[in-house]
Amino acid sequence: MVALLRAEPPGPVFMWEAPKVVTSVFSPDLGMLDSERDEYATNLAVYASNSVVSTKATGESLKAARRILALALQLSPRNKRAVVVNFQLSKGVLPVLIESNYSPQVLARLLLTRGQLLDKQGGENKRLARYFIALAAEIDPKNEDAVYASELQRLDQGALDWSLVTDAETKKP
Secondary structure (H helix, E strand, C coil): CCCCCCCCCCCCCCCCCCCECCCCCCCCCCCCCHHHHHHHHHHHHHHHHHHHHHCCCCHHHHHHHHHHHHHHHHHCCCCHHHHHHHHHHHCCCCCCCCCCCCCHHHHHHHHHHHHHHHHHHCCCHHHHHHHHHHHHHHHCCCCHHHHHHHHHHHHHHCCCCCHHHHECCCCCC
């Protein structure tokens, strides 16, 4: 008799703690149109995905991707790219590299500029502005304007609490 060997599928190569986003912490009154929110969510998800893939899912890249994907899902909870990447990572699957509309440097400049405009609009826009500006500095630490704006925020308002977006199911702002 010949015994058949059954190969068990390999387990996840990395552990992914999916962000908890039930409904957006940002109201419809946020100073962005739905289409703009969706566009930013897509670009953030692409950046997060490509960062994880290019670093082969290091702990640091997964931690950063969790924050970025959480923000993308907060902007647009049903954004296709963010939902797909989050699902793939939760299954331990590295997504494929996705062609991006923007280089990291251009994305950082866009986030900085949009963050500065949101900050001027006040209200809940200021909260999103802080996340955008902090991400701009994180994505492109050579962008002195982004780093300066991010550091001023940190000095004036303290460290940014990412749990408001990553664990929104349990924490309310």
